[in-house]
Amino acid sequence: MEIALEKSTETNASLKIKLSKSDYQPEVDKKLKDYGRRASIKGFRPGKVPSSLIQKMYGKSVLVEEINELLKNTVSNYIRDNKLQVVGDPLPDREQADAIDWDSQNEFEFNYNLGLASDFEVDFDAIPAVTAYEIEAGETELNSTIDELKTRFSGQANVDESAEGDMIYGELKQPAKEEGGEPFATKTAFPTKQIAADELPKFVGLKKGDTVTFDIQKTFPDEKSRGLATGLKKEEAAELAGEFTFTVDDVTRPEQAEIGQEFFDKVLGPNVVDSEEQFREKVLEVIKGNYGRESDTLQRLDIEQALLDNIAISLPDDFLKQWLLTTNEGNVSEQEVEEQYDAFARSVKLQLIKNKIASENEINVSYEDVLNVTRGMVREQFGFYGDDEQMGQTIDKIAQQYLMDEKGENYMKMYNRLSDDKVIDVIKSKLTLAPRTVTVDEFKELVAARQPQA
Template sequence: MDITLEKASDTNASLKITLTPADYKPEVDKKLKDYGRKVQLKGFRPGHVPASLVQKMYGKSILVDEINSMLSKTVSQYIRENKLQVVGDPVPDREQADAIDWDNQSDFAFSYTLGLASEFDIDFSDLPSVTQYEIQAGEAEVNSTIADLQQRFHTHAHGEEVGDGDTIYGELKQLNGDFSAKTAFPINQMADDAKGQFVGKKKSDSITFTLEQVFPDEKARANATGVKKEEAAELTGEFTFEIDDITRNEPAELNQEFFDKVLGVGAVEDEDQFRTKVAEVIRGNYGRESAQLLRLDIEKMLLDNTPILLPDEFLKNWLLEVNEGKFTPEQVEEQYDDFTKSVKLQLIKNKIAEKADIKVEFDEVLDATRQMVREQFGFAGSEDEEMTKTIDRIARNYLLDEKNNGQNYTSTFNRVYDDKVVEYAKTQLTTVTQDTTVDEFKALVENR
């Protein structure tokens, strides 16, 4: 076997492979013998079909299969052993392959076009610093969060006069029909221009109105009348509603009961402690967003400071071919910049992993999947032995699910690999910590 790499430029090359009988014949002959022992042909006992007849019947297909298999392994092995930065897939010279005379040739020549990324290196000492944002929860943010919590843990109260956002209970009657029902009208589900007919009314007041004008949305009309949506569509015209009761949601009071509901029993003992804890939670929540922003900034900095040339024409043609007509040349051109960014970023991460000897073991993938299962099913803090076994079983089944051809394992592996590379990069880069307010941080995220 002869293998030659011919580089036309930093980003384009041809891989030429020549095979002689010494390369493929031993394996082809072995498979022909196996076929001879197994083939069943009328007039011959099993295992006694003449070798010449087996050769005539199966020789060419076995030869083609064996050479194709050999080529696939050879190309992959050559790329791996020579650490070629191949992008896209090797593209075979189909005209050359189609011209082969499989019946008479004994030596075979094949050629593959390779798209290569130019050589590059990562020197962390030459890279600029990145900023880690520490979000400070100010008084306004704490007040806003507590107000939201008070609404979430609201209490119910009865009112004397209808207000916007209240719910009124009473008897609904159709003026020119038989429909009547004891029901509830949520004011916030009414049309805005119809709310004035109800706001300000009191218990025992009766309001006459047109139902479809107050509840133009059929789903809201169904909720208000207590009938099915399709039946509510038929309820139109004038109705009366006599108010029996008015209820509204009152924000929870800042007391121990509220503190216990929000943070857990006994977590804090007074409002000052509660506010301090809320501020910590806010910082923790935004801390995850800050970590994600740092990750994006690291990736952008690596891209901006690592010049890599790609075989653009090769990649565009390859994208059209592998997507089998799903995209037009114009669509490929439109999305090409984003595609090349992802290619370059992956090349950079692979280079970092190689230099730092970063590897991902099965147990790491399994641990990441267990954590995902815990979070999805709300078992984050569970240490129960049976629960742990259940989580482990679910995680293994997810990773080893044969129905999706190993995609679950591959995607989780890639996520763990990516996380390890970025975490390593953080340890090598200069990180500058900067305090920022929540509003300033939100603006930073929006600008990204």
């Protein structure tokens, strides 16, 4: 076997592989003998099929299969052993491959086009300081959050007269549209927030026993709200038209939850706090934790941009565009590749940088690391509190099942997330971080400024 790498530019190369009969024939003969032992052909006893017949029946397919496997391993091993920074996948020369005469050739030559990323170094000292945002969360945010919680955990109060935002219960009717037809009648509830603004005044000020006449399509313009108002499926509600009557049976109004132990337990869990002062402290702690995560997310974006802005990497752009078209054949157009290429190239460069940082700092992720992170996710999602043995077993069971689901894709998602987190932690430890305190509104403006423009 002969292998030669020829670089035409810093980022483009071709890998030429020449195979002689001695490279593949021993394995081909071995497989054909195995076929002969297992073949069941009429007129021959098992294991007694002539080798010439086996060669005729299976020889070419076994040869092609063995050479393809040999090429795959050879290319993969060469890239690994020579530490080539390949991007995309090697693209074989299809014209050359199609010209092969598998019936008569003994020697074969194959050519693979490779896309390479240029060499680069990660010099943290050359990267400017990255801002570390600390978001101020005080009484304003605390009071606003508590008001939202009081509304979220609200109850319902019966009222004498309807107003905007109320729920109106009653009987909805429409006479038969034609003689002998079926009239429409059902008990239902109208959420006034679903009623069209122009029609809403008809439903304000209603009392028990009042009847209102209205056009159902004007009052509930879209099929979904019409379905909610009538209790029908969306398709059935779409056919409703004309005037209906609604007779009021009852009116309820959302009522904010009252500050007290029942409210504390609903929000934070049973017996976590037992006073309003403790409740406010705990909620403020949660708010700061949430803002801290938002700040970390923004800082991660800033760190990634700083890496891209200060570490120069060249990519084989034409090769990668061709590779994207080839690997997504029929699913993307050349125009779509052009439109999406900059974002793709950005992600490739960023992953190359992170991979190098992970390698140079010997960052590893174990199964136990992934399981621990998944345990934390399960606790948060299901609201598990406490650390007793039975609860721990339940959490472990749910976490392990989650990681096995989706044919292991969930495990890889968690693995990649944890690996990325570890790389970011290393970067933070090596970069200069410049603390900056901002208000909630200032932080929202910073986030908005980083959103892609439509």
